[in-house]
Amino acid sequence: MCTFGHYVGVGEKAIPEMNDQFQQYKGTYPYKTDSKNRVNVAAGWRPQAGESLYMMPSFDRKSELPIIKVLTDVGIAARLEIIDANEPDVGERSEMKSALKRNIRDASINDQGKLLLIKALADHAGIEAESDVFLVAGDSHFEIWSAKNHAVVHGGLGVPATKNKFNVF
DSSP, rough: OOOOOOEEETTTEEOOOOOHHHHHHOSEEEEETTSEEEEOOGGGGSSSOOEEEEEEEOOOTTOOEEEEEEEHHHHHHHHHHHHHHHHHOOOHHHHHHHHHHHHOEEEEETTEEEEEEOHHHHHHHHHOOOOEEOOOEEESEEEEHHHEHHHHOSSSSSGGGGGGGOOOO
């Protein structure tokens, strides 16, 4: 069951209101992958017992640089609700949902709190074993960025004044 109950209008699109998972993901964490291309995941970002975890190749919306998104069932449900709320054509809606299913991969975090980066997804994001990465909070997911791409888009930690449109950072 999805935790989204109602929607907030943004332009002509409807998006689910903030959920508990938005509250779960906060911050940016620098890490280093190990020799097996596993990365530590902050304790608060780990799924609850019995909750599924997925990874999918993606791109940063503005820079179009490749990243990996990590989602739970709630994150998948949020995306399905956005598709249902915004795509009136049944065939296109079905294709969008199928594309989402084609791109997600099962993932898990081991007892030491490490997430194994699937090779194809790590290659997509430019992440190698024993390299620096950043785990970045998203709305209903978190993202894994190569250090190089993170530096290009975000520079470092914090938000520059030029990107602080509403003075919220």
